[in-house]
Amino acid sequence: MPRAGLTEDTVVARAAELLEGSPTAELTLAAVAESLGVKTPSLYKHVDGLPGLRRGMMIRAKRSLGAALARATMGRSRDDAVQSLAAAYRQWALENPAQYGLTVSAPDPSDDADRAASEAALEVLLAVLAGYDLRGDHAIDAARFLRSALHGFVSLETSGAFRLSADLERSYTKLIESAVVSLSKWSQS
Amino acid sequence: MPRAGLTEDTVVARAAELLEGSPTAELTLAAVAESLGVKTPSLYKHVDGLPGLRRGMMIRAKRSLGAALARATMGRSRDDAVQSLAAAYRQWALENPAQYGLTVSAPDPSDDADRAASEAALEVLLAVLAGYDLRGDHAIDAARFLRSALHGFVSLETSGAFRLSADLERSYTKLIESAVVSLSKWSQS
DNA sequence: CCATCGGGCTATTGACGTTAGCTTTACGGC
DNA sequence: GCCGTAAAGCTAACGTCAATAGCCCGATGG
Numbered sequence: 001m002p003r004a005g006l007t008e009d010t011v012v013a014r015a016a017e018l019l020e021g022s023p024t025a026e027l028t029l030a031a032v033a034e035s036l037g038v039k040t041p042s043l044y045k046h047v048d049g050l051p052g053l054r055r056g057m058m059i060r061a062k063r064s065l066g067a068a069l070a071r072a073t074m075g076r077s078r079d080d081a082v083q084s085l086a087a088a089y090r091q092w093a094l095e096n097p098a099q100y101g102l103t104v105s106a107p108d109p110s111d112d113a114d115r116a117a118s119e120a121a122l123e124v125l126l127a128v129l130a131g132y133d134l135r136g137d138h139a140i141d142a143a144r145f146l147r148s149a150l151h152g153f154v155s156l157e158t159s160g161a162f163r164l165s166a167d168l169e170r171s172y173t174k175l176i177e178s179a180v181v182s183l184s185k186w187s188q189s
Numbered sequence: 190m191p192r193a194g195l196t197e198d199t200v201v202a203r204a205a206e207l208l209e210g211s212p213t214a215e216l217t218l219a220a221v222a223e224s225l226g227v228k229t230p231s232l233y234k235h236v237d238g239l240p241g242l243r244r245g246m247m248i249r250a251k252r253s254l255g256a257a258l259a260r261a262t263m264g265r266s267r268d269d270a271v272q273s274l275a276a277a278y279r280q281w282a283l284e285n286p287a288q289y290g291l292t293v294s295a296p297d298p299s300d301d302a303d304r305a306a307s308e309a310a311l312e313v314l315l316a317v318l319a320g321y322d323l324r325g326d327h328a329i330d331a332a333r334f335l336r337s338a339l340h341g342f343v344s345l346e347t348s349g350a351f352r353l354s355a356d357l358e359r360s361y362t363k364l365i366e367s368a369v370v371s372l373s374k375w376s377q378s
Numbered sequence: 379c380c381a382t383c384g385g386g387c388t389a390t391t392g393a394c395g396t397t398a399g400c401t402t403t404a405c406g407g408c
Numbered sequence: 409g410c411c412g413t414a415a416a417g418c419t420a421a422c423g424t425c426a427a428t429a430g431c432c433c434g435a436t437g438g
Contacts (some may be wrong), residue, residue: 002403003402003403003404003416003417004416004417005416006416006417028393028394028395029394029395029396030393030394030395038416038417038418039417039418039419040394040395040396041395041396041397041398041417041418041419042416042417042418044395044396044397045415045416045417046416049395049396050394050395050396104344104345104348104350105348105350106348106349106350106352137355137356137359140353140355140360141355141359141360141363141364144342144345144351144360144364145360145363145364145367147341147345147350148337148338148341148342148345148364149337149338149341150341151341151344151345152336152337152338152339152340152341152342152344153333153337153341155293155340155341155344156293156333156336156337156340159293159294159295160295161293161294161295161336162333163295164329166326166329166330167326170326170330171329171330171333171334174330174334175330175333175334175337178334178367178368178371179367181371182367182370182371191434192385192386192433192434192435193385193386194385195385195386217424217425217426218425218426218427219424219425219426227385227386227387228386228387228388229425229426229427230386230387230388230426230427230428230429231385231386231387233426233427233428234384234385234386235385238426238427239425239426239427
């Protein structure tokens, strides 16, 4: 009998696929194992139980989102950068709706990998805001403002809370437009 | 042996308490039953299993939030109403952080009680926005905008995502201030 | 005082997470 | 090529929990 040849990455990746496949159903170790052609206890060789699997998926998702944001803002600044960041943020969430929720969870301060992934994503946002020359508390307020706007819209959209048929693209564009105006108004330069 | 004298309301209410008591731990029928001094199967006389319990908590939470918002906006209009609504929204979420997540879930169209509770809360927001005389798509965009801002901030705050020590009150106030400015700019009157 | 309704119980089943301990595969050193 | 070892995957077993079936008895109305 040949071996399955699993690694932590393959297990976590498959779990993420299953989660996207049926976002309503609860993710179970049994389902992941079966999908990999393996018995449940074997997963414990690669992942520290269900909590470990969830943690793996969370970090994976945060890294992926952070990378997408970084890609979107390279070579751009100010309003241009904010709009590109906002578009990438929403696009990633729509492509990975089930994983999006994982990216929001506050990082465990004692978990280095988690902290690093979370901070990397946050850095992108702060780098973009740096273009507006905001100092001290103003910078913090602006970061919270932008995060709230992005997360709020995307979270409501992916959870199906926007039920009217009106164009979501336009609503989002207007939201970002307004945010940009506010940022510019707060800007020192 | 005297009876416990349970009703659906007492069961759901106790479940909500337990959820607030330890938001991390998963809510279990066994825990609810034990907390009520009753065996697990007895709960099925009042609640349709775990899904039914969750549904009950969700509707309860939506109603409570909707009522708080309605109270906050009575006798107010425009910026005054928006600010009062925003404060009430955040306050409710901070007082019921674990239940807050339940209020966001999109209503099941086939569940009348759920739909009614969700729409009642939405009505409050629409009533407030009516003061700005927004027509058609503009009204929808504005509703989405305001909801996104409120939910985004509150959701990030209750999940512990804002880790810097800077004053959250001030950040929220500025967020709402900016939102109000945008609404006024879109207003026809 | 009795009949009925229903609230709470016991017993049981099945799914799942988790641990312990075994088997066997793959691989490095000789 | 051969062997020793680390680890991958397995079986067996246990505990927890959701859920269903069926019973008992407490409460209430006539």
